[in-house]
Amino acid sequence: MRIFPFFLFALLAAGPLHATCGGSFSTFVAAFKTEAIAAGYAPETVEDFFASAQQDQGVLRADRSQGVFQKPFIEFSRRLISQNRIDRGRRNATRYKSVFDRIEAEYGVSRGVLLAFWAFETDFGAIQGDFNTLNALLTLSHDCRRPDLFRPQVLAALELYQRGDFSPTRTTGAWAGEIGMVQMLPSDILESGIDGDGDGHVTLKTSAADALMSGGRMLAALGWRAGEPWLQEVVIPGSLDLSHTGINHTKTVAAWAALGVMARQGEMAAGDLQASLILPQGHKGPAFIAYPNFNVYFEWNQSFVYVLTAAYFATRLEGATVYDAGNPNPGLTGAQMKALQAKLQDRGHDVGKIDGILGARTRRAVQAEQVRIGLPADAWPTAALLSRL
Known part of the structure; x- marks a missing residue:
């Protein structure tokens, strides 16, 4: 869930949106144009903005193949965290010390937090994604899985375009519409974008100072408590x-x-x-x-x-030691997780989508059943729990 600038809330509150998900993509885009003009954008601006719009099947494939999130924490963390990434992170902490000092002073966000996001999101800016951002946002808005999450981002991109900070044909990023070194959505950029290097522009793709300052400001806006651990x-x-x-x-x-x-x-x-x-x-x-x-x-x-x-x-x-992995009980396969989620759902638990991913709602349901059955209530699903259910 992202924070949206006030003008987006005003647009959404003004009345029902015209562009509904599904159906013909060209009809969807035409409805979005009507909506944008009704919101006050000049017709020629709207036409130019949407002129190159296309549905991107690669975006839909990426959205439906996030199997990496099915991996348990130990495997997932070992896959993402390497000594090379740690070394590069610490070198970047030194290289951009003055930027991180400013972020900590102004927003209270510790440098390790932003370094970790920078590493995971784009490998310190090296891999920022080559999906056309407008097409990605329109494709995900047209898709009926999570349209309400992405529709406001199209309007935010239009606002950035009107300000001269977005190109419908040249702006690229991740498949889900994020832009820049720490991968911010258009509404995030409108709300939290900072000119960290003082060149008069917010350039999140090429300026580490802009990207890191903007990320710090966004975390502060989301409720980060200065000076506290996480x-x-x-x-x-x-x-x-x-x-x-x-x-x-x-x-x-x-x-x-x-x-x-x-x-x-x-x-x-x-x-x-x-x-x-x-x-x-x-x-x-x-x-x-x-x-x-x-x-x-x-x-x-x-x-x-x-x-x-x-x-x-x-x-x-920031100096913590490698965690003690212990010797956890074996987890479930993806198929077993889906079977477990179905059983939990049948028992009245809200586990969200049956996707084989051990998310927060599935964990709560697992823990509740462990308490009921008399198993250790640690929210970690095992074959013993699946068998008992």
């Missing part, structure tokens, strides 16, 4: 009531400490800070305490495994 590896006692774990449960840091939860490195945050205890692969695997800033990550990306990996990588870039 994630920390912990050690849990064998006697812990596992039903209290998960991002949907919180206690004060002092309360977790009273239950025997300890930092694996350093000290935990202030005792009155609210926090969740996360066991991404159950009570036999790694354990993390997630502070309020961790929730802001879900405004950037809604994949649990991506968010946790990005947050953990940020701690590594």
Whole structure:
């Protein structure tokens, strides 16, 4: 979920949108033109903006083949985090020290957080995507899976075009419409774009200063709490009531400490800070305490495994040790996960789409069934749970 500039809210609140998903793509684009003109854009501007619009089947294929998010945390994090990325991240921290100093002073976002996003989103700017951004946004708006997420982005791109900061034919980026080194959607750029290098332009594709400053401002707007941590590896006692774990449960840091939860490195945050205890692969695997800033990550990306990996990588870039992987119980295959989600849904749980991905809603449902059946309630689905269901 992205934040949208006020003018987009005004457009959306003015009345029902004319361009509905599905059907003929050309009819859809024509309706979008009518909508844009009704919103106050000059007809010639609208015609020029949409003149080259095409549906992109490559975007739809990319949207439907995100199998990497089905991987469990240990495998996923080891795939994304390498010593090379750590070394390059630390070199970039030195190279852009003055930029990160400014971000921390103005927005309170720690440099490791932005370095991790920069690494994962575009490999520090090296791979920014070559999809035509307008076509990607229109294709995903026309597609009926998540039209409401992408439709406002078309209007935001039109606003950027009118300001001279977007080209319908030359602006490229990721398949989901994000642009630049830290991959920001058009509405993010309108709301949070910063001229970090002082050249008079917000150039997120070629200016690291612009991209990083803009990313920091966006995180601050999304609710980042200055000077507070976001994630920390912990050690849990064998006697812990596992039903209290998960991002949907919180206690004060002092309360977790009273239950025997300890930092694996350093000290935990202030005792009155609210926090969740996360066991991404159950009570036999790694354990993390997630502070309020961790929730802001879900405004950037809604994949649990991506968010946790990005947050953990940020701690590594700032000196944390490699997590203790432990010896977690084997997880489920993709097919088994889908079967489990179907069984959970049949029992009245909201797991969202049956897609084989262990997301937040599936974890909550798994934990509830573990409590009911009497299995360790760590939200990690196993063959034993699937069999019992």
